[in-house]
Amino acid sequence: MPKMHETNSNFIHDIIDRDLESGYVQEIHTRFPPEPNGYLHIGSAKAIWINYMAAKKYGGKFNLRYDDTNPVKEDDEYVRAIEEDLRWLGADPGGGIFYGSDYFDKCYEYAEKLIMDGKAYVCDLSQEQMSEYRGTLTEPGKPSPYRDRSIEKSLDLFRRMKAGEFAEGAKTLRARIDMSSPNMNMRDPVIYRILFAHHHRQGDKWCIYPMYDFAHPIQDALEGITHSLCSIEFENHRPLYDWVTDNIGFEKKPHQYEFARLNMTYTVMSKRYLRKLVETNTVDGWDDPRMPTLCGLRRKGYTPSAIFDFIARNGVSKALSMADVRLLEYCICEELNDTAIRRVAIVEPLKVTVTNYPAGQTEYFTFSNHPKKPELGSRELPFTGELYIEKSDFMAEPVDGFLRLRPNGEVRLMSAYILKCNEVVFDDKGQPCELLCTVDLETRNNKPADGRKVKGTIHWLSAAHTETAEVRYYNQLFNKENVATLLEDDNFDEFIGDDSLVIYGGCKLEPSLGSATTDERFQFVRMGYFIKDSKTDGVFNRISPLKSSFKPE
RNA sequence: UGGGCUGUAGCCAAGUCGGUAAGGCACCAGACUUUGACUCUGGCAUUCGUUGGUUCGAGUCCAGCCAGCCCAGCCA
Numbered sequence: 001m002p003k004m005h006e007t008n009s010n011f012i013h014d015i016i017d018r019d020l021e022s023g024y025v026q027e028i029h030t031r032f033p034p035e036p037n038g039y040l041h042i043g044s045a046k047a048i049w050i051n052y053m054a055a056k057k058y059g060g061k062f063n064l065r066y067d068d069t070n071p072v073k074e075d076d077e078y079v080r081a082i083e084e085d086l087r088w089l090g091a092d093p094g095g096g097i098f099y100g101s102d103y104f105d106k107c108y109e110y111a112e113k114l115i116m117d118g119k120a121y122v123c124d125l126s127q128e129q130m131s132e133y134r135g136t137l138t139e140p141g142k143p144s145p146y147r148d149r150s151i152e153k154s155l156d157l158f159r160r161m162k163a164g165e166f167a168e169g170a171k172t173l174r175a176r177i178d179m180s181s182p183n184m185n186m187r188d189p190v191i192y193r194i195l196f197a198h199h200h201r202q203g204d205k206w207c208i209y210p211m212y213d214f215a216h217p218i219q220d221a222l223e224g225i226t227h228s229l230c231s232i233e234f235e236n237h238r239p240l241y242d243w244v245t246d247n248i249g250f251e252k253k254p255h256q257y258e259f260a261r262l263n264m265t266y267t268v269m270s271k272r273y274l275r276k277l278v279e280t281n282t283v284d285g286w287d288d289p290r291m292p293t294l295c296g297l298r299r300k301g302y303t304p305s306a307i308f309d310f311i312a313r314n315g316v317s318k319a320l321s322m323a324d325v326r327l328l329e330y331c332i333c334e335e336l337n338d339t340a341i342r343r344v345a346i347v348e349p350l351k352v353t354v355t356n357y358p359a360g361q362t363e364y365f366t367f368s369n370h371p372k373k374p375e376l377g378s379r380e381l382p383f384t385g386e387l388y389i390e391k392s393d394f395m396a397e398p399v400d401g402f403l404r405l406r407p408n409g410e411v412r413l414m415s416a417y418i419l420k421c422n423e424v425v426f427d428d429k430g431q432p433c434e435l436l437c438t439v440d441l442e443t444r445n446n447k448p449a450d451g452r453k454v455k456g457t458i459h460w461l462s463a464a465h466t467e468t469a470e471v472r473y474y475n476q477l478f479n480k481e482n483v484a485t486l487l488e489d490d491n492f493d494e495f496i497g498d499d500s501l502v503i504y505g506g507c508k509l510e511p512s513l514g515s516a517t518t519d520e521r522f523q524f525v526r527m528g529y530f531i532k533d534s535k536t537d538g539v540f541n542r543i544s545p546l547k548s549s550f551k552p553e
Numbered sequence: 554u555g556g557g558c559u560g561u562a563g564c565c566a567a568g569u570c571g572g573u574a575a576g577g578c579a580c581c582a583g584a585c586u587u588u589g590a591c592u593c594u595g596g597c598a599u600u601c602g603u604u605g606g607u608u609c610g611a612g613u614c615c616a617g618c619c620a621g622c623c624c625a626g627c628c629a
Contacts, residue, residue: 008567008576035629070628127627134625138555141625172627182556184625193627212629236557236624258558260622265564313577315566317559320622324564327578337591372591403589412587445587457587526588550589 010316012054012229012257020058025226028060029095032086033067033216033230036078036200038271039286039293040085042307042328043262049311050259051229052091061095063223068101069215071199079200085294089304100219101201107210107218108162110248111173111192115154119247120191121147122157123174130172133179134187140180141187147176161194164207168194175214177243185240189213213237217244220254228254231261232318262314263322266476266497267292268484273492282496283477289541290477290500300474301521301531301543306332322482329544336521336529336543341369341376344414344459345524345540346508347471349388351463355422356438357385362462365415365445381510383416386463388508389435390527393458396424396432399552403456405435412457414525418443459525466508471530473502473542507540516540 019025030051034044055062064086068074086093114120123146125133135141149157154173161171173192181187191214196207210218220228228241235258245253263269269292277283277291286293289300297307310331314323344367364380389405398406405411410420416439423436442449479497480486486495516522518534521543528546533539 033629037629067629073628130627131625136555136625140555169627174627184556187625190627195627209627211627216629232558233623234629238557260559313565315577317566319559319566321565324578327565330578333590342588371586371588401589414587416587418587447587454587456589459588523588523590526590528590546588546590548589 028058031063035067043269046262063095064093065098071197076200122154221250225254228256232258265481340523344510348391350391351434352387354385384462467514471504471507
């Protein structure tokens with residue numbers, strides 16, 4: 001799949017070009033720094049793609065780094081899932097796999113240095129007090145009474161914090177910057193806090209943990225990251241990022257650049273709501289095919305190349321935007337149209353009896369595995385007097401423009417005869433349950449000799465030659481395009497689409513589908529793209545429908 | 554009403570030094586078609602949030618205004 005290795009230029013590449021030309025950097029090094037507190041989603045894939053492609057395009061390196069500075073929110077379970085998703089995407093962390101927590105010793109050392117340089121101090125303010133002292137968006141903050149504590153005192157206190165002498169929340173280490181800065185992040189931000197928590201890698205070694213704003217620039221600098229690419233909500237943190245690298249005095253300073261995160265119609269990207277969907281059993285886990293998670297998309301049958309193609313086509317900018325999920329669907333269809341093997345499946349079978357076909361006779365018709373790629377071969381499908389066709393391919397009272405089968409109408413059976421419907425049998429509910437038809441034996445793979453035009457073509461299967469399966473159609477999980485802006489604490493169920501999952505049982509598949517594996521994607525002819533579910537046997541998931549220009553009315 | 558960022562078609566998004574609005578998706582029309590798919594052809598912004606200014610000439614420069622997003626966690 002060459003697509004994921006192609007990228008148009010964007011403003012980040014312009015910055016890199018500039019830095020390379022000026023000689024500011026010689027080699028590009030980026031990283032993807034997920035916090036292991038949830039599963040990766042398609043928005044994460046954008047961050048991965050931007051960082052990975054920047055490194056790849058310039059022959060640089062790309063790291064995976066677990067941002068695990070807060071032990072109370074992180075879990076080892078997510079670490080494995082993240083790496084699996086990253087590797088599935090094909091974004092090889094050739095620069096290495098790291099853990100932010102591996103730098104705790106270094107962070108501690110730099111914190112002491114800052115104290116000794118008079119640039120950080122231990123503060124005894126409680127959380128509430130600190131909030132008061134911080135001021136507001138429009139009013140400057142005021143200095144903490146502990147701000148001018150002596151270096152010796154702060155150093156002593158900080159070491160005792162580390163030794164576990166103080167209760168959680170009793171003290172913090174703060175950077176001494178500017179309490180009147182219009183940027184709230186610069187008003188003496190906390191850089192270390194006391195947390196008596198077990199860390200998934202460090203165990204009980206620490207009871208003080210660095211804050212993101214302090215740890216992240218250090219991690220970047222230590223790994224030799226040149227361009228620290230993150231999403232736009234960190235823009236306000238950039239002055240602090242620079243303050244940290246400046247004041248610790250790194251020789252090679254990484255720089256942070258921000259891009260707009262990915263929003264998409266009919267879904268949510270926040271881990272908080274995704275978790276809620278899982279916990280309330282609204283969906284069947286993080287890998288429910290309706291979820292925007294990478295494991296969900298994978299189970300639904302999406303490919304890494306289609307996902308990256310979607311991200312590339314959307315582009316990279318700083319403008320708040322809402323990507324259209326239809327573009328994602330377009331990307332997977334475009335790829336699968338090219339690569340998926342064609343198969344026949346009847347999702348909602350309607351029985352057809354061919355009254356003029358000799359009872360007990362079977363003949364075979366050749367079906368191409370891919371109409372545009374003869375090199376992919378073909379296979380033979382049996383034809384008998386008892387067939388199934390798709391319910392939706394027959395209308396007892398056809399609407400205008402309906403090209404398929406109707407009473408006394410004709411239709412082409414794909415790769416076989418022209419079929420005529422002579423009689424309709426209805427069930428108790430008035431629904432057609434069987435069609436009595438005849439076949440024009442002269443039209444075996446030929447056009448009618450009399451020149452009459454038969455426009456519709458439908459797919460069919462011999463009733464005696466099928467596998468049975470369940471087929472699941474997934475539609476948008478939410479019924480509102482901009483659902484993310486409508487969600488409040490507990491109202492998301494009113495936005496769940498009624499038809500987000502539609503299950504069809506008793507579907508009839510052509511025999512070869514009985515041996516399908518869970519990583520083969522098929523086009524069920526005229527129906528869409530499908531893949532065998534990886535969790536439940538005998539189930540096929542619809543990856544995407546085919547486009548249709550048939551619009552009744 | 555403090556600061557930062559953003560504003561080009563229904564959606565996304567290019568637009569170097571100011572020179573007369575790329576491309577993709579969607580949509581519409583037509584051709585082709587034994588998948589109403591695919592493919593192909595054509596159409597789709599006299600106008601760039603807005604108002605002024607500078608200029609022979611402004612999406613690009615300047616000033617003001619408007620709108621949206623982010624920031625007052627010992628979260629990331």
